[in-house]
Amino acid sequence: MVPWRWSVMNHRTIIDLEREAEQVHDPLEPEFVSAFGDEVPAREFLDSGSFFPMRSVTGLSGDGGVGKTLLALQLAVATASADLQWLGFDILRHGRVLFLSAEDDRDEVHIRLAGICEGEGIDLHSLDETLAFLHCAGHDVVLATEEKGRAKPTETFSRLRKACEKVRPKLLILDPLANLFQVNEVNRNAAIACIGLLRGLAIDFEMHVLLLAHPSLSGMSSGSGMSGSTGWNNAMRSRLYLTTKRNSNGGDDEQEVDPDARYLSPKKSNYSKLSEAIALRWEDGRFVRADEERPFDGVTVQHLERVRTAFRNSEFRYDHRAGDWGGYLVAEIIDVDIGRGKLLRDLTATQKAGRRKVCSIISAWMRSDQISIVERKDGRTGRDTKFFRAG
Secondary structure: OHHHHHHHHHHHHHHHHHHHHHHHOOOOOOOOHHHOOOOOOOOOEOEOOOOOEOOOEEEEEEOOOOOHHHHHHHHHHHHHOOOOEEOOEEEOOOOOEEEEEOOOOHHHHHHHHHHHHHHHOOOHHHHOOOEEEEEOOOOOOOOEEEEOOEEEEOHHHHHHHHHHHHHOOOEEEEEOHHHHEEOOOOOHHHHHHHHHHHHHHHHHOOOEEEEEEOOOHHHHHHOOOOOOOHHHHHHOOEEEEEEOOOOOOOOOOOOOOOOOEEEEEEEEEOOOOOOOOEEEEEEOOEEEEOOOOOOOOOOOHHHHHHHHHHHHHOOOEOOOOOOOEHHHHHHHHHOOOOOOOOOHHHOOHHHHHHHHHHHHHHHHHHHOOOEEEEEEEOOOOOOEEEEEEEO
């Protein structure tokens, strides 16, 4: 009888705890202002551009093939990394990222990630513990279906929540909307309910949710980038639109389209002022700001030859965490402050920019075979270690 009595008591305890939890999270329980503290909380954003408010959902729309998945992957890498920027904007909430990919398969994701990391001058495996993927291409990943005009979460949504519990991301990226919600997109109530499900996840896990979507033909022609009911746009706290032309506000545009040019236009921002469209260009496997300083500004052939000579005569490691990282030599030769000896979290904005410049230069020199990497036994540790070499 003792095991039975213990089981009953334990079951009652669980029920009590669940009731208490329901009372705590009851959204219709009135709360008076007297419960608010004297300190007013500050709005928090994932980024310094205020595009991605925490505990909220942002939409990123763009025609197929325009590059929205690549842009989202860049945001994932910047957030998961320790010191990268995204399109020149600082990441304010570095941390883990969970990316659900329902269009690109595992190999394609790997190829794109490798290109981004090479372009940014970082090692792909530096993200081993901070960037996670749900490879769902070719699988049913519907998060909600429509029943009697209302959105109903599926078992897949429950599994997504469990994945968030495991990863605890600061950023959740879902690609794309059309694969995730089996509802009538012109049904305003269903659209609001679907975004509401994602907003609930964002709040529960103190993260941001980025939802990628394709615009309708009318959304493309009008320049709004929208598709379906206005409920999708209204329920999101912010929305971005990626296009190939600067003029995304309708009307005839006869300008010649540069295949490497893109324009990122903020279309909605509940918590900040709308900014102008950001001009981008495709370069070295990822998008960069068209107006930012080029990494080779001020760098000469003589600088390269000094670096190559040093790599021939001395050992410099490829690992940027090492005290004899080759990037420190490059920074010294081109006279850029990258905060040698400092922890990444202690670097100033100028030093972080200098480090990105150095990494970009090293990456470009490697692509042109001016310098390369050799792996051999380290004389001190006996471990296989990567070193820079000339040619």
